Amino acid sequence: MKKHKKIILKNLKLRRIRNNLRLCIINAVYSQEIQLLSERAKIYWKNGVLASENVLKPNLEEKEKARTILHNIEKLNRQLNTSICKCPSCQSYEKDMIFYPPWGSWVCSDCYFAYHEDWEGELVQRISRKDF
Numbered sequence: 248m249k250k251h252k253k254i255i256l257k258n259l260k261l262r263r264i265r266n267n268l269r270l271c272i273i274n275a276v277y278s279q280e281i282q283l284l285s286e287r288a289k290i291y292w293k294n295g296v297l298a299s300e301n302v303l304k305p306n307l308e309e310k311e312k313a314r315t316i317l318h319n320i321e322k323l324n325r326q327l328n329t330s331i332c333k334c335p336s337c338q339s340y341e342k343d344m345i346f347y348p349p350w351g352s353w354v355c356s357d358c359y360f361a362y363h364e365d366w367e368g369e370l371v372q373r374i375s376r377k378d379f
């Protein structure tokens with residue numbers, strides 16, 4: 248998506264439903280991340296002792312599994328931060344969202360207008376320099 252796109256709800260009941268759905272999705276993602284972090288912690292903590300200080304250090308297979316878990320957590324975070332569920336800048340899930348092409352993600356209307364002025368300023372400078 249390359250264009251700026253606004254999704255604005257004026258009806259209070261619809262806003263409340265939207266916000267609750269966003270919160271459900273955000274909580275589901277955070278629950279998944281906590282589960283993944285717990286799985287990762289089991290690899291590095293054995294019998295209440297950090298594995299690097301323990302005789303039972305993680306083997307290569309366990310280290311690869313821990314790396315995969317970390318990759319999956321980062322992927323979930325990236326997907327949530329580019330989604331329409333919350334603003335990656337102010338973390339709000341209750342505001343109307345606008346797609347912000349320079350970031351490739353949705354931002355709330357307050358943050359959009361704060362950043363958009365900078366973005367337009369940069370665009371005008373690039374046009375005047377013929378820097379494309």
Ligand SMILES: [Zn+2]
Binds near residue numbers: 356
């Ligand atoms: Zn924001």
